[in-house]
Amino acid sequence: MIQTTLLLAAEPKPAGGAALGEVFAATAGVGFVTLLLLGLAVAHRTRRTTVLARFADAVGRRTGRPGWVALPAVMVALSLITALFGMLWDISLHIGRGRDEGPLANPAHYFILVGLFLVFAAGMLAVVLPLDEKPGPASVKITKHWHAPVGGILIAASGFYALIGFPLDDVWHRLFGQDVTLWGPTHLMLITGAGLSLIGQLVLEQEGHAATAGTGVKEAAKPIVLWGLRVAALGGMLIGLSVFQAEYDFGVPQFRLVLQPMMIAGAAGLALVAARLVGGRGAALGAAIFFLTLRGVISLIVGPALGEPTPSLPLYLGSAILIELLALTPLLRSPMAFGAVGGLLIGTLGSVTEAIWSYVAMPLPWTSDMRVEGLLMTVPVAVAAGLCGALLSMGVQGRLPRPALSRTVLVASLLVLTASVGNGLYATVPEGAEATVALTPAGEGMANAEVTLDPASVADDPSWVQLTAWQGGGLVVDRLERTGPGTYRSTEPVPVDGDWKTLLRVHDGRTLAATPVFLPEDVAIDAEEVPAEATSTRGFVPEITLLQRERDLDAPGWLWAASNAVVLVLSLALILALAWGVGRLSRRITPGTFDDESPIAAQEQGLPHRGGALRPGVA
Amino acid sequence: MTYDVVLAHHPLVTALPFVVPACIVVGLIGAIIWRDRREDRVDR
The missing domain is CATH 2.60.40 (Immunoglobulin-like)
Known part of the structure; x- marks a missing residue:
């Protein structure tokens, strides 16, 4: 039974619970949108309307993709920008004003929730749209006459995972008090789900291209537009992975500073290596510039425009230039080696550029006391991330290495990340000081x-x-x-x-x-x-006892462990789902499928070229 | 400042607006798949 409490002239800022009025208003709004989308989807699949198909195809013609790729892709991009704005605004509100009066009492939460819901809806749209066709070679059978692109399923799964984080967050607050930190386990679910949905986006885009490549249909979009779409997807992933650093960007980290270079190098290793291998010449640089532009604009909106604390942002340009230079060597033809060496460069020289940048733009510059430990944490994570970036690029290009090697790299990378984060979280308080x-x-x-x-x-x-x-x-x-x-x-x-x-x-x-x-x-x-x-x-x-006064540190240890285990299981499920989706795509497409779109990337990596002139204007 | 609001004290209430619709959609797709597979079995 639902319990409610009437707070009449209560004390300021209650520490939990959503106002029922807000719950009902939000339910009515989202319920209406859901019914509208469901009605449209049912009418589309039962052929009572062609509105959805025509609209999707119109978007598709402009970007050289089937409608079932183009429309969801646009929707994912807009939804993620909405959620990103909400996340940064939300963090700045918490820093400037403290805890929420309830989960729906903070205006920024609506941007996050609407954004995440629309990510889920975009994935479902990709699932629903294809009619009378198998959408790409990796599609999944829903019924005898309905196949769904695996990328759409992955996007929906990522959005669903992120959405589940919301009620779990409320449960968490009731069990352990409000954790006013970005790194609460359930908060991380929101960020991770949003960021990883871009892997689904990348897979969906490749499925669309594979479907088009097999039909002989000439793509309408210019190569530079296609290059830009891919750069935006990987630049978006860089943005998603960078949200984890936000406390450091604002200057109120609740954890040791040595974690910041590790996170920056990890994000750069994964996204920039994948960008260069998938997108071709200039794609890593393009992804970094995309990051700086979009994050910069949102920082300015949150800070100067809305009057809240302004987040700084990492540079990534040094690492991007290193990856572009590395791609001029023959190593580019061996993606795994390229990923490992790229990660090494990002973890070392790239970190030096970020250290210099920290004195220019970060509220808390990197200091000499963390140099050795920083390198010991950052370099392994950067190398692991570079390898994962290479795996991702090979996966969407249809040439994953044998499963044993792929799985070993993925598991070893997760272990390296866990060990580094575990070490970074370990902090002490001097006794008697x-x-x-x-x-x-x-x-x-x-x-x-x-x-x-x-x-x-x-x-x-x-x-x-x-x-x-x-x-x-x-x-x-x-x-x-x-x-x-x-x-x-x-x-x-x-x-x-x-x-x-x-x-x-x-x-x-x-x-x-x-x-x-x-x-x-x-x-x-x-x-x-x-x-x-x-x-x-x-x-x-x-620090936690002062920075997170609302936390209930007396909760039983087993309850804390069990709650973290639930979040961990859900997170591993999402990672496994994404790995399955990338693997499925890789197994079912032919290497070189995408050379029309990115001929330079294909040729320079030694992929077979299926014909069509090499277009030097691509990059 | 004072507040005069009714607060939901059950986490599932706050799940209503965004999560429940998503769960319903997932459930619908699941039901469609289950029905299709069952028909497959009957046909065989």
Whole structure:
């Protein structure tokens, strides 16, 4: 039975539950759209209308693809842009204003949910559209007279996986309290589902091309348009994989800094290697520029336009140039070796360019204390990602290596990623360490601070000693100026009043600790105020206890483990489904099927060319 | 600021708007596949 609670003149910001009015309004809206789409789909498949087919074919003619590829592809692109905007806006709202009043009380959530729902709907559209034909050689039988492209199924599965993350997130909040971090397990489901739907998109596009290639139908779109579509798909994947870094982009990471270069190199390894191998000359560079343009525009909308904290973004250009240069060597003809060496270059030289960029554009520049550990984590992940990027490109080109090798590479890559992330998540709090903070008033609700660490060795060679104030209507990250051994001072006034939560944060090697400077009373989670005093000496505690005050850290360990296991099983199911789909496509198409579209990529990798002139204008 | 709202205290309620329609669509396709395979078996 559904329980409801009436909160009359309740305390500010309840810590869970959706307002029923919002639930009903959203249900009515989405229900209407679903019925409309279902009605259209049924009418299409029972041939009562040709509207859907004609519309899809019209889009298809412009992009040189069958309608069952073109229309869903456009829909996926628009849906993902919608969801991406929602995600970045949502993160900035949480950073600037704190927790939600409920899962539907935050306007950004609607963009995320509508975007993810439409990703699912786009996948289903690709499943429903093909009539009287087997849509490509890898299509899956639904009934005797209905076959669905495997790419459509993968897109729908990715969207469905992401959507399931939403109610699971609500369950999670009720079991463990609200986890105001991007890296909550259920939050990761939303991001992962959205990002990986682009693998389905890539598969669908290749199925469409394979279907067209077999018919002798001349494609209408110019080669440069086709090249651009592929670059956009891989650039989109780069965007999707980069969302995991968002806390670092805003300057409020809740985990060690050493994870950031690993994530950047991993995303670059997978997406840029695949882009160059699939798209041909200039595709890796094109994917990086696509990333910078789209993410840059959304950052500007979220920040300056909407007045929320502005996210920075990684550069990727250095890594893209390295991949383009590597492609000038004969290694290009051996994709797996190309992926491994490409990953190595991205993990080393590419990371150097990102390190320099971090001093230009990142709120928290990379420091020398993480150099060795950073390389030990980043290089293996980049190589693994490069190999997976090569596998992906070979899969959609119909020439996967033998299954034993493919599976070994995939499993080993997942293990490398798990080990690196596990190491990155391991952080310590120095025992008995404390900080004395002396505040000097600097305007209404603002103060300058002088800080003394005891012992001074807490921050020998720190990644940061900073004052962070957030969730009070904005974000202030002040990297403190060192004035002597263990002593620091603020470089600008920080808020210590109202709803602001102001912390002193120290990160040095594995040390990741914080101490409160000011925390407001929070009745909804039964938290007392930590007042801003003229002089206070407080001990360091794990950051999570201060940054995620809403978390219930007393939940039973078995429940935490079981809940994570559920998310893990769902995630592995999606990864296996994607691997199955890519493998199915690879087994059923002929190498070189796509040389009409990307003749340079095909020729330079030694793929058989089925005829048709090489078009130098492609890249 | 004060709030005067009725909150859903069951997670499934918040699943209604977006997840339930997706589940219904998946269920429909599943039912179509099941019926087709059953007809196949009967034909054989």
